[in-house]
Amino acid sequence: MSEDKVLPKDSDSDYSLPGRYEESNFTYEQPAISYENTPRSKSKGLAIGVIAFAIISTGFFSYYFLNQNEIDSQIVQNTLNISPEQILANQYNVGKYGSDHAHAAILVVLDGEQLNFGLPQFQLASKYIHFEDHNPYLIHKHATGVPLEMLFVSIGLKITQECIFIEYDFSNKVNEFCADEKKIVHVYLNGEKFSSDISQYEIQHNDRILITLDETSISKHLKYLDSFEIFDVPKKPLVNSDKDILI
Incomplete structure (x- = not known):
């Protein structure tokens, strides 16, 4: 019968195995570093x-x-995915939706007639500033830093010192109402002549704005504008309060 192979006991030194003794007496010498290379x-x-x-x-x-x-092409496509409204919001550093709430009245008179912003094509055209509930004159602003240009762009309206441009529907037809020898574009804010660019103005609550080419009837238009009702901003309850406190 052949003898069984037996592994070394735990107490046996590892150096008793073949080849271990030589390794245990080997001294490692670190090679010298050549700084020349x-x-x-x-x-x-x-x-x-x-x-x-x-x-x-x-x-x-x-x-x-x-x-x-x-x-x-991909870069252009990514740019096109940004809406005109968002481009303007970024340009004017507009605040978050709900960061402000203000109402103002506007009257635009073209050829002696009030422009009816209660028509469907003018309603809720922008989330930041818009007309709603088929109201023909009441502006709702829902964020800080929103200029009137964002409202005008959303409904196809452009105001310059010489002309009023308006798109009446969703077609590409643009109607121009421009000044001549007898009439110019007049802009009034709260009954006073406004000489700056009205499109850059940010409305405040209870503002009243008149834009017209009809100089002879300005006083009549201002009186009519003053008759418009501007609704108070709805108050919101404070969150995390023991009682319902309105703000």
Whole structure:
């Protein structure tokens, strides 16, 4: 019968195994560092880095020029995905929706007739500033920093010192009402002549705005504008309060 192979006991030294004694008596000597080759190694590493960067850059620019049309098209598409309203909101640093709430009345008179903002194409055209509930004159502003330009752009209205441009429907037809020798564009804010660009103005609660080309009837229009009712801003209860406190 052959003898069974027996593994060394735990108490047996690892050095009793074949080859371990020699390893246990081996002394490791650290090779001497040659400082003469260090600058050369650094220069070599720097050169490799420059070459690698050049290769990567060449590959990137080659990819761009080979796919330039596709990349540019994607950039344009991403830009188009931003709505005109959001572009203006970013431009004017408009606050978050609900950061403000104000009501104002506006009267635009063209050829002796009030422009009816109660028509569907003028209603709720912007979330930040708009007409609603088929009201023909009452502006609702729902954020800070919102200029009238955001309202005008949303409904296709443009006011200059010489002309009033308005799109009556969703077609591309634009109606122009421009000044001549007998009439110019008049803008009044709270009964006073407003000489600045009205599109850059941010309404305050209870403001009344008149825009007309009819100089002879301004006093009549202002009186009519004063008859418009401007509703109070609804009050909201404070959150996390023991009692319902209105603000």
